[in-house]
Amino acid sequence: MLAKVGQPAPTFKLPSTKGATSAKDLGKPISLSDYKGKWLIFFFYPLDFTFVCPTEILALSDRLAEITPLGAEVLGASTDSVHSHFAWINTPLEKNGIAGLKFPLVADFTKETARAYGVLNEETGAAQRGLFIIDPDGVLKYATVTDNNVGRSVEETLRVLQALQTGGLCPAEWTPGKELLKVG
Numbered sequence: 001m002l003a004k005v006g007q008p009a010p011t012f013k014l015p016s017t018k019g020a021t022s023a024k025d026l027g028k029p030i031s032l033s034d035y036k037g038k039w040l041i042f043f044f045y046p047l048d049f050t051f052v053c054p055t056e057i058l059a060l061s062d063r064l065a066e067i068t069p070l071g072a073e074v075l076g077a078s079t080d081s082v083h084s085h086f087a088w089i090n091t092p093l094e095k096n097g098i099a100g101l102k103f104p105l106v107a108d109f110t111k112e113t114a115r116a117y118g119v120l121n122e123e124t125g126a127a128q129r130g131l132f133i134i135d136p137d138g139v140l141k142y143a144t145v146t147d148n149n150v151g152r153s154v155e156e157t158l159r160v161l162q163a164l165q166t167g168g169l170c171p172a173e174w175t176p177g178k179e180l181l182k183v184g
Contacts (some may be wrong), residue, residue: 003117003132009042009140010116015082017089027082027129030075030106032138039072039165041157044108044119044127046148048080048088054098056129056151060101063154069137072161079114081088082107097107101117119145133161 001010015027022054041060045053060067060074067074077083086103091097106113108127114120119130131152133142141164146152163170168180 001116003140003143005140007140008138009132009134010113011170012113012116012140014077014105014113015107016106017082017085018104020086023083026086028132030104031032033133034068035073035075035134035136036138037072037136038171039136039161041067041072041074041161042077042132042134043075043152044077044130045118046129048084049091049096051096051149052149053078054093054096056154057101058093058117059100059154060157061098061100063158066100066158070112070158070161070165072135076103076105077108077113077127078105079111079120079125081109084162093094098154117143131157133157133164135164 003010007177009032011032013029013031016030018028018030020026049108059077085107086097089101091100092099108114111120114127118129119128121128128145129148130145135141142160159175162176163174166180
């Protein structure tokens, strides 16, 4: 199944960094079904220990206090191993790490999930930058994929999440508090 907006999001069950304090408790599986009843911001990034990736991952982490009150959670994924993720989240910021990350990362080492979401670069085996918003019923509501050299905007992600949550018609440049479109 390939991800399509308006359709059920492709399911997954992937090893994660969730709750891991050492390599021995690493790899607790996370499934899409774990987020039933919540909004999910699910994003892919190319590789651990790169340059643009930590800027956007940490930007999302820094804004998590604004995301969770909206009934949403954040989950990051790449095709790196869960061991690479664990090393990266335990590397200090000044050494290009993401220590202090406030949400889990999952390892799509088999690349099946990246392929299902349409973000796998088949030539390199790495994921492209893809961001997906999945509603509490598991339906994919928003998808965007960018070139690897362009980080995503947390502000825009929050705006889109809140727009989707209105259930109404949101005009261009809509922001929370602005009027929704009225038809008829």
